[in-house]
Amino acid sequence: MSNILELRNISKSFGTVRANDAISMSVAKGHTHALLGENGSGKTTLMNILFGLVKRDAGEIFIGGEVAEIDSPLDAIRRGVGMIHQEFMLIPELTVAENILVGVLEKEKNIDIKAERKREEELAAEFGLADKLNVAVCRLSVGEQQKVEIIKTFRQGAKIIVLDEPTSMLTPQESDYLFELLNNLTIAGATIILITHKLEEVLRYSDDVTVLRQGKAIASLESKNTDKYELAEKMTGREILFELKEKNTKPRAKRVSINRLSLTTRSGRHILKDVTLDIREGEILGIAGVDGNGQNELAEILAGVRKATGGSYEIDGVPADGGARKLSESGVSYIPGERIDVGCASSLAIASNLILKNYDMAPHSKHGILNEGAIKKTSDKLVSEYQVKTPSTGIPVSSLSGGNYQKIILARELSSNPRFLISVQPTRGLDIGAVEYVQNRLLEARESGVSILLISTELDEILALSDRIAVLGSGQIVGILENSPNINIAEIGLMMTGGVQHLERIEAGGTSI
Amino acid sequence: MSFPRLNFLTIDRDNITKSLFPVVGLLLSFIVCGAILPFFNINPFSTYASIFGRAFGTMNGLSETIGAAVPSVIVAIGIVFVIRVGIFNLGAEGQVMFGALGAQIAAVAFGSAPAPVAILLTLLGGMAFGAFWAFIPAILRVTLKVNEIVVCIMLNQVAIYAIGFLVRKPLKDPNDFNAQAVIIPENAWMPQFIENTKIHFGLAIALALIVFIAWVIKRTVFGFRVNVVGASERTAVYAGIPAWRTILLTFVIGGAISGIAGANEVMGIAHRLQATVSGNYGWTGITVAMIAKNNPFMLIIVSVLYSALQVGGLVIQITQHVPMELANIVQAMTVLFVLSSDFLYGKYRQRIDGHAGQSAKPKGELV
Known part of the structure; x- marks a missing residue:
């Protein structure tokens, strides 16, 4: 040769x-x-x-x-x-x-x-x-x-x-x-x-x-x-087991119900159209789809960062609205797809980023004045609990690696004991070890009863973690499937690209799936 | 009874090297200017000795130096605060003028009150007018996304002509030949620390402001919001921090602080509104903030040094026959050197940390 x-x-x-x-x-x-x-x-x-x-x-x-x-x-x-x-x-x-x-x-x-x-x-x-x-x-x-x-x-x-x-x-x-x-x-x-x-x-x-x-x-x-x-x-350089935690519990009662959420631009373009989904307690609902089909917008609306132009959503029967902070207080956590610009204020200290959503509440502050001691205590605890590798919580987040960056966000979003977790591309760009860590943390949260919406363009990740899979294409839910080891991946792939046109190409190319 | 925690006054340890670079820049600028002066047949040593001897060595000079440093540093602390929220307040000059106007009006209105009350109300008048002049660019920025820099620079011009008009017509002292407003009642004057100097109560106000703003930035819930919004507006929105309200409020507070500088001039120096009341302190303050790298406590050193150069610059014209232009060049060189030290610091970090695109650390290690 x-x-x-x-x-x-x-x-x-x-x-x-x-x-x-x-x-x-x-x-x-x-x-x-x-x-x-x-x-x-x-x-x-x-x-x-x-x-x-x-x-x-x-x-x-x-x-x-x-x-x-x-x-x-x-x-x-x-x-x-x-x-x-x-x-x-x-x-x-x-x-x-x-x-x-x-x-x-x-x-x-x-x-x-x-x-x-x-x-x-x-x-x-x-x-x-x-x-x-x-x-x-x-x-x-x-x-x-x-x-x-x-x-x-x-x-x-x-x-x-x-x-x-x-x-x-x-x-x-x-x-x-x-x-x-x-x-x-x-x-x-x-x-x-x-x-x-x-x-x-x-x-x-x-x-x-x-x-x-x-x-x-x-x-x-x-x-x-x-x-x-x-x-x-x-x-x-070390052994990887590829073992995600077992999923033990069966999903329970319905917790999150999303009813015909729509987002239309001023020029009349539909970003999201009549998105209707239910997520049960202790369930991971995966949203599969090619990037740019409304995933980010959906996540932002559910987290209260963006307003929908139509539809509504409820958590445990109570309408969820009133902006990001109010939703966060009522048990919605959000891991955004953009870690560096959105999930963390990168130039600020790790400690500040860990208390980003409860800096103005006891014990972190009183009468508008921050309590340094309490903030240090919280951040030290979270850093050790979530195995963030850093010499101190006083240094800017920007000096951390991608995996540790995501751990800061995970620590903040999971430590508030959420009822509903929106997670967008939680492992994008991370290394195998960090991917494993993040995925196991999500499964743990699921075990403890959190309803999780997992948005990812990595189909493997959706398949590995989700209980059910919804496919989002051009801002619409194209289909919802139960996840199982023998799920038809080809079908999901077809839904992701809107189907027909793609099927022709596959037949023309003679690809076997 | 416990001691108040004052550790917010310390400079962050990571910032020590960073703060050293401007100092090196400052020294370098002196050396370079000193090397230029001999070409004009000027002895650099006696020139520098003369500058600093004048600025610090005589009571009269010291009075001038402090008199110039106080309004500069007040403006600068406002600039530093507003920069925290991600806004560069180039409208300080106009806000200083409006602050002076507010002080004049308040002093005339409340001057019959006992001195402490009159002083407080006059200061508040200055703050209100300065805040108002900052509110215009602030509200345009947060509602219509109008570029605040353009609006600020325009409003500076408006302020110059508005004050110019006011001291010539409606507010002119009828008994005075010059275009200036009436002398304000003595109850609203700043108490002097040293008789017949420009060292007055304004100095205490300036120092208190620095400590207070540093405390707000580092130790309060509002300061926390300001820092988050300044670091990333999108993160602020994500965390449910009202970004636009924070920007608006911070900007307006910055204007109020500039207003204090204006009030300080009316209450402490001229005792009346004049067309030249701002003394360019709106701009000097911005320069001082930039040289001090937005570090509250560096402001004190920088504003004093900068004012000394200005005061000493005037005198070397006479004693050393150095043209004022050369003194200005020395000042400009200082700014250039210190600002480029930022760039040098970046290069230095790059050498330490390695290539920006490649992270030296192994990523995602868990064990």
Whole structure:
């Protein structure tokens, strides 16, 4: 087996941080090679070095056995390396065909437009975009834009295509379909490097995997000879059990009833339309859906941060309204999706953030004057109870890592003994250990009888935690299903994208689910 | 009986390095200016000696220095407070003028009352008028989202011309040739600490204000709200803190504090409203707040030093034949150096903490 790409002892430091520490890896031609690691483990830096976006401090790159000096993306493209970032590098106003052409022109100036057009048509048909060639990119869905990026990269003559977390914005079907297409490319001779932190993705779609941890290459394995336990251990440096707490109790009486909540913009656009849901005591109701389908707005309305234009909701038969603070006092807790800007005032001390919703009540204050001692006592207690790693509660929250950040929010929101917890993307961007911690805390809250609305774009998370699953699409509840081990994931995926159109694409692509 | 807890007066430990940078900036500016002066055939040593000798060495000079530092520091503490809520109050100059107007009106109205009452009511008059002048940009900002900076700067102009008109026509002292209002009753004058100087009761008011505002910021429920809103308005809304009410109230309090500075001038120095009553203290206060990095207690040092430069600057024209422009350059250099120390501090942190985009800490560790 010949290696099309070899990286030898690549190092890169930012300040005192060694983002890449003498990393070596070999990628076999025609394989899908996964680059696995937690946030900040250096995988994107390494690939940015390969693509000429970041200058390496030391090390060598060999492409097809030859030393390759790559100082800019243009060098990389000339050497047949293409990279698809999480943020797409497309020009939104131009059509699909024009965007692909722009990519080709970056590499060569003299092209036969007609032949190029024909080539584009063939590729577009292969990727299921035949009728989109003359559509402006900004009108396409995220999944479609990604395919345009892949076609563009492929047309630039890329033999090695790097994809940075390509499935983070896709539904399960779209992910399957994407890898189907990528597989076709590898059969045609291309090599795929897949940057990911998802173990399932590695096991399911890749041939080989290189694991990075804290800037070092920890292991190179054949994907078929490993399992998620081994990968997780290599990735985090310790054993991960993947055991969530058992769900013991059966859900009890109905607690939260949401009745035809609607949100319409002034221009008449429906953000939410007649959302009707019930959540029982001790139940987790998962809301699945692609990001931007009204999830945030729904959460904000339920938490009292935003006003609905129609409908109402009740907790234990009592109408829940009157703004964020009043709802919070009547037992509604809210873990917002945006931790840094909304969930915490990042520049303020940990202690301040822990008492954000009861700073003006006893024992934290009296007659409008804060009681430092009581505040310190509360915050010290919460920090130890929720295992927040920090030297003191006086330092700003912004100096904490993502997992500890979320623990501050969890501590504040759960310690008030809520009846109803709204939780938006509670584990987004967290590492395996922190994900496990947050999820177990949610399950504990469920055990103790809290009604939980779990909004997440990670279907795996919804499936792992929820008792029932509602799918939100274009601001409407598309369907509600009981969760069970043999739940039909395909059905959920279909609901998430609004169904029909997507089904056609799957059939055309011949993807099996 | 226990001692009151005064630890809110201390500077946060994490801030010590941060506070050192402006001090270094200040010293650097002296060195650089000292290096420039010889090119104009001016001896830097005797110039600095002359500046500080004048500003601190004579009773007359000290009186001038304190006289200028007091209104500057009062304005500055208001600026520091309002900045906590995320608003840069560039309207202090206008608020100072309106505060002076309010003090003039109140003093004339209540001047027959016994001195303590008259003084209190006159101060309140100044505060009310300063607050009113801040209320306009504040209400426009919170209801219509109008940019407060633009409104403030416009209102400064309105205040200048409004006061100019008032002292020339309706409020003009008929027995005086100059355009100024009548002398206010003596009961409303600030008691002098030292006879025939500008060192008067205003100094005590300024120091008390600094302690009080520092206490409000760090130790009160209202201060807590101000801090949250200033740190992130979205977090405030999320936590159910009434963001717009907090902004409005803080801004108006800031205006009232500027108003005290105006009242201080009327009650302590001129004893009447004049067109030039603000003495530019609205702007000096902003500069002082910026140099002091919004740290309440640095304000004292900075305002005194800054005023000394101004007072000493006047005198070196005569004794050292240094043009006033050069003294102004020294002042401007100070501001530049101190403000760029912020940037240098950022660079320094970056070197310590590593690259901004990459966190040095292993994340999410639980064990």
